[in-house]
Amino acid sequence: MRQCDSSPTSARHMSRYEPSVIEPKWQNEWETKKPFKTPTDLAELKKKPKYYVLDMFPYPSGAGLHVGHPEGYTATDVVARLKRQQGFNVLHPMGWDAFGLPAERAAVRDGIHPAVITKRNVDNFRRQIKRLGFSYDWDREVDTSAADYYRWTQWIFLKLYEKGLAYMAEVPVNWGPALGTVLANEEVKDGKYVETGDPVERRLMKQWMLKITAYGDRLLEDLDGLDWPEGIKEMQRNWIGKSEGAEVTFQVQGTNESFVVFTTRPDTLFGATYCTLAPEHALVAKITTPAQKAAVDAYVAEAKNKSELVRKEEAKKKTGVFTGAHAINPATGKPVPVWIADYVLASYGTGAIMAVPAHDVRDHEFAKTFGLPIIEVVQGGKDVQAEAFVEEGVAVNSGQLDGLKTLEAKKKMTAWLEEKGLGKKRVQYQLRDWLFSRQRYWGEPFPIIHLEDGSIATVPESQLPVELPHVDEYKPTADGRPPLARAGDAWLGVTLPDGRKGVREVNTMPQWAGSCWYYLRYLDAKNGTQAWNPEIEKYWMPVDLYVGGVEHAVLHLLYARFWHKVLFDCGLVSTKEPFQKLFNQGMILAHSYQLPMQKYHELKDIDDRGEEGAFLKSTGERVFKQIEKMSKSRFNVVNPDDVINDYGADTLRLYELFMGPLEQVKPWEMKNVEGCLRFLERVWRLCVDEESGQPNQKLVEAGPESEPELNKALHRCLQAVERDTLAMRFNTAISHMMTFTNEAMKTKTLPKAIARTFITVLAPYAPHLAEELWSRLGGEGLVSIAPWPKFDASLVVDDTVTYAVQVLGKLRTEIQAPINATEAEVRAMAEADPKMKPWLEGKTVKKFVFVPKRLVNFVVG
């Protein structure tokens, strides 16, 4: 840790680099002069090109920030500052995803209103974030739990409802009888509530659903035009899970009953030797023969009770029971047995499959287990009795399909099925409709009224918001209705203008709702009459750069895209996609110290002797040192407040980015933070004489050409920083600034023009230090909005370059050659080099490789 000379009498003290003095000073200056305030006037805006840089806004938890949060925020801030200096109107806002479960739990526990808890947390988050000196336009701050925000969330819900995309359905939810409430999936493990161990059951409840499946195709197709990491796009594609195939109807032998299966391989219908229904399938009870009833009932009951864990463990072995019934294979006309098995999922497809053991791994295992026939219908594999052949091939044993390749066989069979009325083409998605209601207090109320006659009325737009009512407690009611049911009749009861009476919806929306459109509210955050002004929306959208954690790869990004497309269809936004470029930062890990018995210890209790190992100070016991995700329970959370107290915000910002590539997972090393501080101190000393506090005597009023070599280094630095920053390679951008500083240390004089230009370049990364030096060096106004310097292309190239001279690909010597030397000239120089003599003497050069400005290679015989 840094040793500070705190003696007030020391002259040095007053003139050394003191982040704790200059950082609040400049933050104050920015706060009052508002250089980062983005114009709201459209005419004003249109004078400049736009750039919208967005951070995924945080959920303000009670724990406060850890150093992982500001990693992405620092990256976007550097880009925002650079773009601003380059003359763009930059939109760079911050806000709070403020509804959510933790605040509600705390409210139930302590009897405090969740709004109070949330405000406390937001205030703390804002304070911590402000200490890093980010250039947010704080006048656009949004809070999803504020009534003037969720008013518009409700308004968008009405749009969804009007388009028929919101509907109510009976769906299974996690019901905790002991708590009288519905639980989130994350609160349930092994069929028990994680906190108390009370059992949780699946129960059907009437819930609001959003028809995201109606947008499945567009959500899939429009991924192609986005500048997103390929991995994230792939995860979304898998999540949507589009597969094309056919539905086939099977008649149950000797009855009027039939069932429909979904298959992606209609070409293998001739090989379907049995069918399998999910245990939950409605037909199971009807077709089971009396002889099999006991066994089937037992299996169904067991499957119902099987916990997730048990099913995972048993995933390898196939279980199932014969129903006693047979179905007719429509292709062969022959009866095949109908089984039930829990490897068939009720929730996917039709809950029934035709089993083709020869060409499906799972069906093959099942057939082997129960001795069912395996018939090859696609040629190309090995022995299908031993192993399923799942690839494409040529149809055999398939009547009219014989000899066709898989693709044609699929088409022909589908056409045949359609012609005979036995089936049809079908596209199946894994994507399900979105369960959109929660039985919670701390969320957006639905603008919905349930009328006495059972119909649904919406609250008119003019009467929004439907505000959260006051309730005596934030728990469900005694009879298990959501907390909003505790609100009095004054809130619950509604009489429409036409005299009809009804009751308000008591469910609330999920946390995702607010985050689905916050990027639009930032555009026009103060608008009291519209969610946003359409002209302003046209100017700013789409988001040019969106940075956040990979954990939101699927849900948040898919839900937001869905809403955006609906808004697009309503003519309310001008782009079909909200986020043009997406970048995921990697997680920051930290060392943790753990005794063999799993107990974690804080760093302050540890004696870390490096290679020797780490030991517990109190007992001398050896502890394991490991690198893990930061978490409270591992005692390895690094708080940015502490880092700022010890090193300053500029050092923290720099280290966040210098650690390594932004997208990579990497460990926090306190030791390396010091290196960043040292760099900033060097920059300080370059400009300020620590003895006197006056500008360093090295600084001269001369022009940049008085130190030509340094000027070249400056322009090289300029070029590299601009290029690397815009490519989001911040770590190398910083290293180039370090290299320039090292050069500047060596020269006799430092022309002020050079120093000022360098400070302008440093400004996006270490803005407080840059402002202070800028003002001390007589810069005009704030460096944060000073124009970005242009590098001189003629200065970044040397007149001579170093050529590597290789023989058979191995480096033998180096030579200097003029930048535009010809191949023949360079070859002659290389051959003339005395060091080359032993390598070339008596050899014939079979080939000569010349790579301009880089190397030559003699291929000798």
Next chain:
RNA sequence: GCACGAGUGGCGAAACUGGUAGACGCAGCGGACUUAAAAUCCGCAGACCCUUCGGUGGGUCAUAUGGGUUCGAGUCCCAUCUCGUGCACCA
């Protein structure tokens, strides 16, 4: 099991479309300044071997492992191992 990503000095990492591997920083070592230390400044630094009075000169091996393509591979291809992340019988 499947999908995706990643393996480079003691450590975090650089290396543009195949072209001098290890920039920059941390830790380390030597020197200067100092009564001394810290800080600072200057310098050294992949491993091994030969050579030299020497801080000289030179060579070999090195980017997880084994092959391949190429004048030339950290980078491209094949196989294997390890780690991380996501998904979990999706018909």
